[in-house]
Amino acid sequence: MITITPFGAAGEVTGSSYFVQTSQARVLVDFGLFQGDKEDDAKNIVPGALHRSTIDAIVLTHGHLDHCGRLPMLVREGYGGPIYCTSATRDLAELVLRDCAHIMEHDFERRKKRASRKGGKINRNDQPIFDDGDVTETIKLMVDVDYDVQQTIAPGFTMKMYEAGHMLGSASVALVVTDEGVQKTIVFSGDLGPLELPYLRDPNPPETADVVFMESTYGDRDHRPLQETEDEFAQIIKEVVANKGKIFIPSFAIGRTQQMLFHLAELFRKGIVPKIPIFVDSPMGISATKIYTHHTDLFDEESAALNASGAFAKDLSSVKFTGDAEESRAINDVEGPFVVIAGAGMCNAGRILHHLRHNLGDPNSHIVIVGYQARGSLGRRLVDGVDEVSIMGDRIRIRAQIHTLGGFSAHAGQTELINWFGHIASHSSPQLFLTHGEDDARFTLAARIREKYGVRAYLPVYSEILQIA
Ligand SMILES: [Zn+2]
Numbered sequence: 001m002i003t004i005t006p007f008g009a010a011g012e013v014t015g016s017s018y019f020v021q022t023s024q025a026r027v028l029v030d031f032g033l034f035q036g037d038k039e040d041d042a043k044n045i046v047p048g049a050l051h052r053s054t055i056d057a058i059v060l061t062h063g064h065l066d067h068c069g070r071l072p073m074l075v076r077e078g079y080g081g082p083i084y085c086t087s088a089t090r091d092l093a094e095l096v097l098r099d100c101a102h103i104m105e106h107d108f109e110r111r112k113k114r115a116s117r118k119g120g121k122i123n124r125n126d127q128p129i130f131d132d133g134d135v136t137e138t139i140k141l142m143v144d145v146d147y148d149v150q151q152t153i154a155p156g157f158t159m160k161m162y163e164a165g166h167m168l169g170s171a172s173v174a175l176v177v178t179d180e181g182v183q184k185t186i187v188f189s190g191d192l193g194p195l196e197l198p199y200l201r202d203p204n205p206p207e208t209a210d211v212v213f214m215e216s217t218y219g220d221r222d223h224r225p226l227q228e229t230e231d232e233f234a235q236i237i238k239e240v241v242a243n244k245g246k247i248f249i250p251s252f253a254i255g256r257t258q259q260m261l262f263h264l265a266e267l268f269r270k271g272i273v274p275k276i277p278i279f280v281d282s283p284m285g286i287s288a289t290k291i292y293t294h295h296t297d298l299f300d301e302e303s304a305a306l307n308a309s310g311a312f313a314k315d316l317s318s319v320k321f322t323g324d325a326e327e328s329r330a331i332n333d334v335e336g337p338f339v340v341i342a343g344a345g346m347c348n349a350g351r352i353l354h355h356l357r358h359n360l361g362d363p364n365s366h367i368v369i370v371g372y373q374a375r376g377s378l379g380r381r382l383v384d385g386v387d388e389v390s391i392m393g394d395r396i397r398i399r400a401q402i403h404t405l406g407g408f409s410a411h412a413g414q415t416e417l418i419n420w421f422g423h424i425a426s427h428s429s430p431q432l433f434l435t436h437g438e439d440d441a442r443f444t445l446a447a448r449i450r451e452k453y454g455v456r457a458y459l460p461v462y463s464e465i466l467q468i469a
Pocket of ligand 1: 064
């Protein structure tokens, strides 16, 4: 019998993991970190069911931490089999996992010092869940896979990866699983991108499936049209050029940073705004941009052509990568107009904090919010329009202009999800499971899909054992 057990991202958006078992073999698809608050941290364990069984192979859909972040824990506990992923996913996962190990180590040392100052000791359970050495061992297990090539990965399991259009190297995965005379094609969407995400090819759904696990992050809504967002962005730059102002974009290092560079290149190329200096002020953003340039074979046609003709290099000749802290500080003395792209994306850490401390009080500064801002983050408070914030002990009255641009998501909107599933449903009659979404989003999506295709979606919960008939 084939069973599938979700060990995360069931009724929430982090911790993605599926455990597929047959009488012959066991395969894990993704093993991501839960992210958010303390309660989520506590969920970052290796579940008992995985301890007790031998995993034959792991498949990784993409390099985001909420899909790969628990893999080093498994390796630390003795997993030594293959981890199949695209080569771009391997490079991005390494960057993401090393960064995570580094942050956990740093936090741990800080708390240890604080505890010893108070004469106490730190709880053993507060040790980082993995370290840089575990990441090195994890990366060694990664086996490069090409898109659209079927291969055997375990007894009774073949696998094929399809473009998911969500981040560089991201994939949907189709497993053909054979057990006790039964054969099922089981598709995991992974995270799906919207159509026309810069650099990336559009998602390419498989033709047929018996079972589909689909993400539902934005199952309850569509994004604002990209064109509107681009126009709004251009308008802000025009104002900044006219007033010699400054633009600060808090941005995730991977994906969003490169996306913003793409849009800026386009605005410069088309002459919509004059070329102004851009500072990519994020060591991780710089590393991620380098990884993008190593995988231009994965670019969509438009981006590949712009890259090959040298247009990108020309458009982006005003970009300065400020890797070291000295160069970053020197931006304080530069006169506008210019654009700074810096992490962290939700303003809760990183170099963006220094820029905000220096510039939030200046009416000629513009903070352009281009990504999701979680409740409780500094970015969310800026979006909510508070008058004053505290950054590194300084109280700052906000005089800068705050703009929230809603159309730059790396996730498919509701209509795009429905169409992706519709492609498979038009060639076969799959059973549908909705995951990787909060309950409101997946309930709404389930209702829309039932209306349109007559398919009744099932919404699994954590560690539920799903029997595939
Ligand atoms: Zn993702």
